[in-house]
Amino acid sequence: MGAHITGIPGASGVAVGPVWHYGAGGTTDAPRKPRAVGDPGAAVQAAALEAAGQLEALAGRVRDLGRPDEAGIFEAQAMMATDPELLDEALARVKAGEEPVSAVRRAADAASAVLAALPDELLAARAADVRDVGARIARILLGEKMDLPDAPSIAVADDLPPSVAAEIPPGFLLGVALEGGSITAHAVILSRGLGIPAIVGARGLTAAAASATSAAVDGGTGEIVLDPGPDEVAEFAARAAGLEESRRAAAALRGRPGATADGERVALLANIGSPDDAPRALDAGAEGVGLFRTEFLFMRRQTAPAEAEQVAAYSAAFKAFGPDRPVVVRLADIGGDKAIPYLDLPAEANPFLGVRAIRLAAHGSRELLVTQLRAIWRAAGRAGVTPHVMAPMVTILDDARLLLELRDEARADVAATGDPLPAGMVTGVMVEVPAAAILAPELARIVDFFSIGTNDLTQYTMAADRGNPALGHLQDALQPAVLRLIRSVVAGADEAHIPVAVCGELAGDPAGALVLVGLGVDELSADAGSLDGIRAALAGVTRAELDDLARRALAAGDAETVRAMARELLERSGPALVE
């Protein structure tokens, strides 16, 4: 029997295969033979040029794959590889008699240390990029190939940097198991796109796996088995087959509305990021849209989007879903974390705790929000639907009151032009700030619905940055503290008879969906690709089973226990899916 380690589920799927250790050091390597070149200084310069060429080619490849942000990282790394300061430092060291590989590494480390010491967090990431560049030049000097799997493998590492992940040939990555990383890590997003399992935050993994040659991983449970025995291999293979079978069974339920086995309705909605996502959501059987992100209209431009442009985008979405499938438009969730030239926001040390979303109204951008609301009114009038809208980042009661005020102001503006108007606008708030969750009973009397954003609610409740790989276990929305907050939000909403939706990652995870519906959530909104799984999960359980699960989850000591409870219920009810 192999060693068992449990991490945080990042991407679902099951894989068994050889282990590929990334970044393990290579202390067992045979003596390395540096490239035979006469002038060590010239060798360093040639290697730097070659590294820059590789990085530029990499940038081109990922740009062609439609990943421009990643391409930007590699372009900057290409510039670093031939940076005059870096080369001067490396060449000075060579001239002083230092061995070229060490000279390059130490020059890169020195540049990295300077960046890491700056107060700006964004530059810390650049510090890692410089070290990565130094390692690439050193490899070229040594005549080494990049450390890549030579057969389809499960990557086991502390972290898998984008520059390495992008070089792995298609089909050579069966799964990813990381000691560090969070569910928002680059490798997790990559895994979901590839449809392979990913596990993050597996503490103790790299040490335990040092001599492992094979592994079995289950991205749905977070289980990692190192050097699995024949029985374990068989078990994971059976899980993989079962997963495939339930995927097929779940797809067969498409077209049925979401409901528990005993007929309690749970609306299953899609999250979309532009009207272009509508066909995929409708194909997946979405009963509407629980989260229409509108940031695409506001990013990457020099001036704010005109009202007419917004009307076109919203009415395209409203028309695609029609009057029977409500589309909840989220007001722009923008702030200092992204460059928005026309907002002229001051630099903030903590943009996620800063002036963003509804808070912009009090900081010079009231008109931006009123314009967006006018566009939503007009688009709904044009499409003949009842508009649904929600504001992110609502914290105090006055934020909700402000939302209603802006909504009414926008309506009056549109009415004055004589354009067709729907009778009303269903107006809700995101519950993602703990203060809003605590004030739920009072907020519920002001607004028409709640939508819980579990990603941010978790980040703010647990005081754990979503992007910080060291805090993966605190970013789990199944943490009992977060579940208790969700429970109290539902209680507040019930008193006022308003519905509660969840539109975070947790809603798209079958185990998470069971816990949420158990806690009394009425609607789940997730990526279209997750709807089959949660529809099937709900169809297999009864209200009584969900009540029991919720009761035990609220009393649990940690997120792992809650996940195990929910998965146990899923497995118990599984056969119901395959009929």
Add this chain to the structure above:
Amino acid sequence: MQVAELDVRNPSGLHARPAAQFVKTAAAFRSKVSIENLTRGSKPANAKSLLAVLACGVEKGHRILVSAEGEDEVAAIEAVRKLADSGFGEALVG
């Protein structure tokens, strides 16, 4: 020698793409070009080095001093000034 004092107004300062744009612009001239972050009080740094420019830690709202010395120093400063006026290319590419 030609100098220019410039205000950095683009949201992400001289990080990432804006820094790369700045370096590419400076590197296109034969003159020696250097940059100082007046707000942070940094030492003059090689404006043709991305690493040196990043190390200046220029954020939005900072004031920088750019100097050029050489045969095309006038054109170099002119080009940098133009780039700063355009938000170091950030507004154009997001």
